[in-house]
Amino acid sequence: MALRAAILRHVRLPLQTAPKLHHNQPHPCLASFRFMSSHDDHITKEQVTDRVLAVIRDYPKVDPSKVTPNVHFEKDLGLDSLDTVEIVMALEEEFKLEIPDKEAVRIDSCNLAIEYISNHPMAS
Amino acid sequence: MSNALKNVKVAPNSATLAEARHRVFDFFKTACRSLPTVMHIYNLDDVTSISELRSTVASEIRKNSHVTNPKVIDMLLFKAFEELKNVVDMAKQRHHIIGQYVVGKQGLVQDRATKDQGISPFLKNFYNSNYS
Numbered sequence: 001m002a003l004r005a006a007i008l009r010h011v012r013l014p015l016q017t018a019p020k021l022h023h024n025q026p027h028p029c030l031a032s033f034r035f036m037s038s039h040d041d042h043i044t045k046e047q048v049t050d051r052v053l054a055v056i057r058d059y060p061k062v063d064p065s066k067v068t069p070n071v072h073f074e075k076d077l078g079l080d081s082l083d084t085v086e087i088v089m090a091l092e093e094e095f096k097l098e099i100p101d102k103e104a105v106r107i108d109s110c111n112l113a114i115e116y117i118s119n120h121p122m123a124s
Numbered sequence: 125m126s127n128a129l130k131n132v133k134v135a136p137n138s139a140t141l142a143e144a145r146h147r148v149f150d151f152f153k154t155a156c157r158s159l160p161t162v163m164h165i166y167n168l169d170d171v172t173s174i175s176e177l178r179s180t181v182a183s184e185i186r187k188n189s190h191v192t193n194p195k196v197i198d199m200l201l202f203k204a205f206e207e208l209k210n211v212v213d214m215a216k217q218r219h220h221i222i223g224q225y226v227v228g229k230q231g232l233v234q235d236r237a238t239k240d241q242g243i244s245p246f247l248k249n250f251y252n253s254n255y256s
Binding site for chain 1: 149150152153156157160174175178179182185186189
């Protein structure tokens with residue numbers, strides 16, 4: 001951080017309008033101007049899905065063959081509400097999140113969990 | 125520690141069973157969030173894992189799941205918070221944690237340290253029986 005501040009204080013760039021770009025394909029020499037930004041560094045939905053399914057399969061009361069991305073914890077897997085809370089806490093630990101109570105109550109099934117985690121900016 | 129304010133949660137009486145249930149889930153979440161701290165301060169990494177401790181806490185809660193009187197649930201929660209506070213404040217010691225929460229129904233600590241992975245199945249089953 002100190003290096004970045006030092007560079008920003010001392011480097012002067014000539015004033016010019018940046019060329020118009022399609023934002024998915026950064027111009028190769030302009031890509032380096034934002035090499036310290038984590039703006040595009042989000043976890044992908046496939047990674048979220050894989051990790052969520054792995055967490056649910058590792059839960060001892062769950063039959064791993066029944067786990068699909070659409071499975072409902074209480075109806076399909078036969079868990080009770082305490083097990084659901086435990087799975088949500090396991091997901092919090094896996095993705096280093098802290099899910100507030102109002103959202104955690106809503107997470108009843110696997111696809112809701114995947115959707116919540118993919119939309120969370122701090123999921124890692 | 126963000127979960128260090130457990131002494132604030134003194135029990136007002138729950139009006140309904142639903143409110144008591146909500147407080148039980150709050151307790152469970154507080155306990156789960158303090159598990160990494162517990163694993164660290166008691167050096168439990170070679171004996172158990174966070175998910176096993178979480179399952180142990182859940183099964184202790186489930187032992188009392190038949191209770192329907194909200195005041196009894198409040199009393200149990202009070203004792204649970206007291207126990208959690210003792211564990212997190214390191215008022216207990218490692219052998220207490222292992223004996224009460226890790227050595228479960230199977231009666232023996234499962235070997236998880238790397239030094240034990242090479243030992244023979246004979247030695248692993250030694251405590252169970254001479255003849256297996």
